[in-house]
Amino acid sequence: MFTATDFIPKKYTSTIENGNFEWSAPSNIALVKYWGKKDNQIPANPSVSFTLNNCKTITKLGFEKRDISPEVSGPLNVTSFSFDLLFEGKPKEDFKPKIQKFLERIEVYLPFLKNYHFTIDTQNTFPHSSGIASSASGMAALAMNFMSLERALNPEMTNEYFYRKASFLARLGSGSACRSVKGNVVVWGNQANIGGSSDLFGVEFPHTIHANFKNYQDTILLVDKGEKQVSSTVGHDLMHNHPYAERRFAQAHENLDKLTAIFESGNLDEFIKVVESEALTLHAMMMTSMPYFILMKPNTLQIINAIWKFRNETQIPVCFTLDAGANVHVLYPENVSDKVLQFIQDELVVFCQNGQYICDQIGEGAIAL
Structure with missing residues (x-):
């Protein structure tokens, strides 16, 4: 250890x-x-x-x-x-x-x-x-x-x-x-x-990570490019004495166990449930803290509802997650990229600030240049 x-x-x-x-x-x-x-x-x-x-x-x-001159401070006394x-x-x-x-x-x-x-x-x-x-x-x-x-x-x-x-x-x-x-x-x-x-x-x-998750795509919709409303440090501190904190911490362990099985099986329906629930729980914890914050913007909710509607109508396994802010990460497997990107351009870009979004995908980590 x-x-x-x-x-x-x-x-x-x-x-x-x-x-x-x-x-x-x-x-x-x-x-x-x-x-x-x-x-x-x-x-x-x-x-x-x-x-x-x-x-x-x-x-x-x-x-x-x-x-550093030794007679002034000594090299180890800087x-x-x-x-x-x-x-x-x-x-x-x-x-x-x-x-x-x-x-x-x-x-x-x-x-x-x-x-x-x-x-x-x-x-x-x-x-x-x-x-x-x-x-x-x-x-x-x-x-x-x-x-x-x-x-x-x-x-x-x-x-x-x-x-x-x-x-x-x-x-x-x-x-x-x-x-x-x-x-x-x-x-x-x-x-x-x-x-x-x-x-x-x-x-x-x-x-094991199932082939479904290889090259998974993340298109980041820039709903609000302003300064963070709540700093991470302040946000984390709100969990001290939060009425739902202990249950939330237990839920995170449970959801990580669920994802471990999902990564192995490749079950995208279950993946979507865990990931979207986690995103909404994060925001629920901030909405129920003291002081309380709503970090989503109206356009965040418009995007979430549009994703739910699109997924329901097409059965394409696209979902969202959120950080502690208004922007939306749209997650989907590589093999449906064309359809999802078309959907983003047709229906979601209108909710982005200046129509801006960033296309990304799973990577490998830090690289020496």
Whole structure:
């Protein structure tokens, strides 16, 4: 059983003065939702997600050893982190506090961080403020880069440890980021029938996945591209003392068990029931918290009703899921893509802000560039 202390390095066997790494990491969409957390980004319930392919963050990390005079402070007594942050090539000061907080959280696991000056240059393949969670892809990409530097300092590191620790670190930046590191279906959180599952990091779903779910499609309808109405941190905190929280956490375990069987059998009707119920439950928890929020927009409901009507009339296995916002993820098997995309263009685009939507599908996780 892994504990956080397993990720504290003993010593490094190599040195490196400067260089750079570059990784892309994708966003992901949860099927069983994580909502509610304990201290240190530990989830209150397990979750499982599809890793996306096209919606990703590309981050380049430049690093150089800091010139610290021993008589001033000594190389190990540096008190501050040193980094520049660029977003799409331009300085982005308002992102810096989040990176600063991330570095503070992970320093015990990466004790070299204060010895270097970093230049973090990041960009997304999807429009900024498109309502797609970029914290998951962004923190995962940054974690991969930091792990590449640690592997340069410790070349004996195994691949398994590299990816597991990257997921562990990403989680400390943004919980769902731990599901954006490796694998096309990822489980995060302790679950009895998922071997190796952990609250500390995401693991690749270890059981059989039916051919029905290979190359599964996700078309993201951008209903509202504005700033998030409720930050994730505030939203998760609403689960403390929530009247329905304990039953919700139990339901997540039950639904993950159901999905494990569904992934093996390929039963799309049952898949739709679990996934849509999970999406609506997430929003129900926010509507019944104190303070309470309605994050759907009228057009979100129009899209949901249109999907139900279309599925009922055509028997095409298309369904929706939602994150903590108004945008709709339309999920469907690859073999019905033509019909579903036609339906989206004919009936759903009208409900999207400026007619915008993004076509995506299941991907593999982070990639070194």
